[in-house]
Amino acid sequence: MLPLLPSRLLHLLPPEKAHNMALRLLEFSPLRLRPPALPVRRAGIETANPVGLAAGFDRHGEVVRGLLGLGFGFVEIGGVTPKPQPGNPQPRLFRLAADRAIINRMGFYSHGAAAVAGRLERYRDRGGKGVVGVNLAKNKTSGDAARDYAAVARAVAGLADFVTVNVSSPNTPGLRALQTEGELRRIVERVRRAAPSGTALWVKLCPDLDRAHRMALGEALAAMPVEGVVVSNTTVSRPAGLRSPERGEQGGLSGPPLKALATEALRDIRAATDGRIDLIGVGGIGNAEDALERLEAGASLVQFNTALIYGGSLLPYRIARDLARSLEPDRQARPEAGAPVPAYSSVTPQ
Numbered sequence: 001m002l003p004l005l006p007s008r009l010l011h012l013l014p015p016e017k018a019h020n021m022a023l024r025l026l027e028f029s030p031l032r033l034r035p036p037a038l039p040v041r042r043a044g045i046e047t048a049n050p051v052g053l054a055a056g057f058d059r060h061g062e063v064v065r066g067l068l069g070l071g072f073g074f075v076e077i078g079g080v081t082p083k084p085q086p087g088n089p090q091p092r093l094f095r096l097a098a099d100r101a102i103i104n105r106m107g108f109y110s111h112g113a114a115a116v117a118g119r120l121e122r123y124r125d126r127g128g129k130g131v132v133g134v135n136l137a138k139n140k141t142s143g144d145a146a147r148d149y150a151a152v153a154r155a156v157a158g159l160a161d162f163v164t165v166n167v168s169s170p171n172t173p174g175l176r177a178l179q180t181e182g183e184l185r186r187i188v189e190r191v192r193r194a195a196p197s198g199t200a201l202w203v204k205l206c207p208d209l210d211r212a213h214r215m216a217l218g219e220a221l222a223a224m225p226v227e228g229v230v231v232s233n234t235t236v237s238r239p240a241g242l243r244s245p246e247r248g249e250q251g252g253l254s255g256p257p258l259k260a261l262a263t264e265a266l267r268d269i270r271a272a273t274d275g276r277i278d279l280i281g282v283g284g285i286g287n288a289e290d291a292l293e294r295l296e297a298g299a300s301l302v303q304f305n306t307a308l309i310y311g312g313s314l315l316p317y318r319i320a321r322d323l324a325r326s327l328e329p330d331r332q333a334r335p336e337a338g339a340p341v342p343a344y345s346s347v348t349p350q
């Protein structure tokens with residue numbers, strides 16, 4: 001089958017143009033792939049399989065149906081800011097082809113909450129029942145992050161299955177400084193009040209915190225009304241061994257070079273939370289082995305973004321299928337083992 005996202009052809013274009021082209025192709029995608037069911041009920045959602053799309057790919061909620069049709073169990077759109085904003089000047093997206101990685105400094109380019117909510121509403125009105133989350137972001141010039149996150153959560157109330165408080169993108173000044181117990185408590189309380197009771201609330205952390213900070217945050221988050229912690233966002237570090245000339249660009253690094261750091265951060269948060277809160281593992285996942293490693297490190301669900309850019313449209317299906325193949329015997333033999341638990345048997349309609 002001709003891949004819907006022909007990565008090699010798209011990569012002849014500058015990164016942001018290629019991405020926009022990929023979105024246009026997805027808009028008209030006929031694919032409705034259904035990997036073998038590996039149902040999970042964790043982190044406040046019920047999904048047909050534990051493999052999700054991470055934030056930043058469909059930032060305006062334009063291609064939810066097309067993405068779910070690639071075989072993702074769930075899709076996170078955004079980051080979405082309350083008011084529309086243009087983000088940072090271009091170029092702001094860089095391919096590190098030799099490392100199969102990306103550096104981005106998009107700076108929350110967003111169509112704004114009203115436009116995204118309108119698209120989600122149309123998706124639901126047309127019968128779309130897929131598991132969709134919204135990554136909450138703040139406007140660059142806003143002085144009240146909690147108010148911004150709550151405003152976006154309110155705009156998508158009843159339309160999103162989960163919302164993610166993103167205090168970890170590196171491209172908005174001051175954002176990562178919100179990763180303190182006090183700030184997070186204030187934000188979580190406000191978003192909790194804004195979102196309907198059935199909406200799961202996730203908090204997404206950055207991988208660049210030291211161990212003591214991770215442990216303290218994990219401990220604090222376990223005591224908050226939060227269903228999931230996403231570990232992790234992109235890194236501002238530049239791990240040794242990067243080969244691409246673009247490695248010096250400013251911004252957040254994602255893809256395989258982030259894998260070790262994101263897994264280490266996940267293990268620390270897992271140790272701090274000790275099963276009291278569900279974890280979503282993300283960062284450098286590109287195949288079922290990576291996904292399995294993250295589940296074994298304590299995640300209940302996984303997400304990826306960069307691998308879709310390099311791996312093409314069949315990758316979500318393949319990862320979910322291969323994961324099901326490797327987990328199924330294990331789950332039957334030891335149903336309590338592994339993070340995804342058999343919780344319901346229907347598959348999620350798209």
Ligand SMILES: Cc1cc2nc3c(=O)[nH]c(=O)nc-3n(C[C@H](O)[C@H](O)[C@H](O)COP(=O)(O)O)c2cc1C
Pocket residue numbers: 054055056057078079080093102104106108135166169204232233234253254255256258282283284285303304305306307
């Ligand atoms: C171009 C781009 C934009 C992103 N935008 C967001 C965002 O708005 N909010 C967010 O929480 N994460 C954002 N991310 C981070 C991803 O969701 C993910 O956490 C990170 O890329 C690591 O996963 P990966 O290695 O599979 O890409 C973005 C990533 C990329 C590559």
